[in-house]
Amino acid sequence: MNDFAVVLENVLQVLTAGLLVGSIYALMCVGLGLIFGVMRVINFAQGEFLMLGMYATLYAFTGLNLGVMLGSYIGPIVGALIAGVVLYFAGLLMHRYLLTRVTGIRVVGSEGEGHYPQLILTLGVSLILANAGLIFFGSMPQTVRTPLSTTAWEIGPFIGDHVSVFLNKARSVAFLVSVAIAVALYRFIGRTRIGKTLRAAADNPEAATYMGIDVDRAHSIAFALGCAITAVAGGLVATYYPFQPYVGLDFVIIMYAGVVLGGMGSIVGAFWGGLTIGLVQQLSTLVLPVQLQNAAIFVVFLLIVLIRPEGLLGRNVERT
Amino acid sequence: MSGLRHGWGKPLAGIAAFAAAYLVVGLLVQNQYYQLMLTLVLVWAVMGLSWNVFSGYSGLISFGHASFFGLGAYTVTLLLVKFDITPWIGIPIGMVVGVIAGVVIGYPTFRLRGHYFALAMLAYPLALLYIFEWLGYQEVSLPMKREAPAAFMQFADHRVYVALALGLLVLAMLASLWVERSRFGLSLNALKQNEAAAEAAGIDTLAWKLKAIMISGAMAAAAGGFYAVVLLIVTPVTVFGMLTSAQALIVTLFGGVATLWGPVIGSLILIPLAEILHAELGHRIPGIQGVVFGLAIVLVMVLAPEGVLPRIRDRLARRSKPLAAAPQVDGPVAIAAAARRAPAGEVLLRVSNLSRAFGGLRAVQDVSFEVRKGEVLGIIGPNGAGKTTLFNLLNGFIRPDAGEVTFEGERLLGLKPNRICRLGIGRTFQIMRPFPRMTVLDNVLVGAFVSERDDDRAVAAARQALARVGLAARADSLASSLTTVELREMELARALASRPKVALLDETLAGLGSQEIDRLLATINSLASEGLTIVIIEHTMQAMVRLADRFVVLDHGAVLARGKPDEVTRDPKVIEAYLGKKWMANAQH
């Protein structure tokens, strides 16, 4: 009976961890999915925006003493939201001054396909941001420390005195906030006028222009919003995951795996894709040694891209 | 820039001169730190050349060349550590590993397009990084072999390494030169510009991509293996990491993509810059290297996307006198217009009950017709009638839902476009994609590879094709200097260079003025009187009625009418399809 209880507990623990972690991955993926869905741009620097979100949250939290002012539950959330606002404007700047030079009509004259310049440019930005981060923030791992990071709620026990599930408090709060933001974004895109213009610009940029919609501006907003959301996700992760300036690399493949799995071009798909990746990652801790867990994500990603690039929910947006 | 006809003399001399100069500098430098830098510059130049051979020439941007670099490094290292095999043998074995990796990575990944390809290539080295960490190879040092250092590629005098690296560079440059100057390079360039057109011209794009990645993988592995020998220590991050892939890319982008010297120049400028910054400021400002490389990429992409070298070259070229516009040569002698064509012969191409739908839209519905040898068949119909879809079906770009196409009795179903071209069906496209930086002859040359294995004879076939369309005088001009009608003639020549039996012409006359149309019509007529079978889609009815022997009229994807021009244009159904029902109703009064 004991063995069974242990296995059951492990499985339950892993599943809940998968959901908690997966929800934050889902939020990151939603940010990336928004950018790709509206603008068809692959932003290699998305991981670095995540990292900047983490640091912005840290500085907001400690600098404004949010832990004391607002308590351990609200403090980090507000910090993450502030980080989101800051990174929104950073994203706007990056789009207006850099990305517009390599997307759109200007690119058509150059040889080769149109999206390679974006890929390469965002790769360059990624290198700059990660390494500048090293210069300004130092290489010591940080977290946004609150008592919540190391305490957990116990649910159970279910079978006599055994089999409980422990929910790390910080992660649980992060879960709730992620879901809340994802839902808010969904309603924003679906219900508000700006959200609809974003969808229209994504659906048919030429027809949108005929309607008087400024497609470039729509792209700027989508990009900035996508960066902001990923930054907020970063801020939430920062409450329980130690980070340093190169942390973006750890997450960028997770983000792309999630977005591709859910179907590039679908924001809802990105959410479920991210959630699935989180579950896969946590489940892999049951069977794989630590170093291979990361490799497992890559292998899953490669399998998706090679076997079913359109993902589970998305439309086929490959261009030939 | 490339061309089979160009001699190798100049570039070889350049390489020799560079190598000699570099060697002299290398021998003079005493400081070991600078010697190391000289070596590293060459290693990254080789890495850049490797990236260039694949991504630069083919246009498939790889963010994952670190896979090959790292595999080469680890092969050499592990062979030495575990089996005591000298790097003199280890590096060639590493190159073989690189080739195999190229095929293993390339074959499944080439089916992907655009950003999916880029993302997959990005994932490979990062996955390998984690795997090698798991295998326990976090840090592997190459052991010192005191008994016979030279036999294990270990030298006290670092200048030997500089010389060895130079040897590697020369080999890499020779390989690049060979790729660039042969039909290999032309084929890669063709598929970079327009993969569909290349396939239709008979180029087996998959085969060329695989060959390119194999060579590229070998070169990168060699660079990686040598890197391990020089640094004596290998970690997963340094050889499989993002910076490695990025460096290969940046060095080439900076110096000039798809050029022989680009990666070398880029390496000469960027690597010492990064190393010096790292050495001087690395303690106080860690990560300065990454920032510099990142800035280099961003600046290049924004200001000079094709590289610093080509940008400078363009500026200089603009200063010198522009190419004198060739005198307007009148089209071919106007025999053709009046020439009687031999009556049509046996059936060459038979289309039976071809159907294809896209979602709910039936683009082609149960279309059947025959094309007889020696005739000019016009496929006409109002907008949206399915004409281009029909051509795409004939050519192999899309598969029909039902029906069959046979050419000289052989079934074409399921054959790839390049295979169909080899069988004898040539094609031009609606949207022209000439290769602007190449000469007219080189543009046409890719079409000739199908019919000629020998390079010289391919050139002859290309020249012949140009003569047939009346462009012989412009063979050595750059394609960017041609007028629209000349570009159309060049497209035609490229299709002719494969010596097709049937030519599918897709809207060759669109957008031309009436004089230009006359000129092109004369050309097409003369081709037809030489015996070429032609199927042509055209909107410009004025021209078609003077050209075609027979028409097949399509409307909403189905055959509406067939027959001679004057019959068809009087057919009420056809008039109604073009001008509308009311017109017919009015016209009958």
Place this chain on the structure above:
Amino acid sequence: MLSIEGLNVAYGGLKALVDVSISVGEGKFVAIVGPNGAGKTTLFKAISGVVPPLAGRITFDGQDLLALPAARRAHLGIAHVPEGRQVFKTLTVLENLEMGAVPERGRAEWARNLEQIFTLFPVLNERRDQPAGTLSGGEQQMLAIGRGLASSPRLLMLDEPSMGLAPVLADQIFGRIEEIHRQAGVTVLLVEQRVAEALGSCDYGYVLESGRLVLEGRHETLLADERVKRAYLGM
């Protein structure tokens, strides 16, 4: 109201329009006919700003259009109903109409316009919450026209509204367009392949062939002219 002088447009190296001059008076119904590849769609794209001209002038109410970025032109009151409908397939019918009402005039008169559109095209009301991609060709055409009307336009430009539609449906659409012109007094610029339908309703017509204007005149004149037929069929 709309004046085009000496327009020259090249598209990917091809001369799409050569020296085209067209004038559309306020409240008039002007038709442009011509065979495929004549440049009709390119003309509309140039007016809307999606394709830049090489030379020429376009003025709307005296204002130089070419100085205005593409996304601003709709706000002047120019509604473009594109070739092939181009509805926003992933948005619902109602959301498509909302996108039509992005310009200020459209927003101000939204309620009234919506009622008018639903009266003209009742099926749009029935399917208001369905994604536009699920509509049939004819319904999508109605939606595209409704979207154009939602901006309270001063100039309504329609690019081949009958394309791909069964003749009966096409006739219906033409009827509605005429109704819109009569009732609301909207200036209409119609591009069509079907000559008689287009010329029948218009005040003035132009015939475009291979990028050049080959004929113009009042509709009775054009309908009787053999050259129109020749432009299409070559003989």
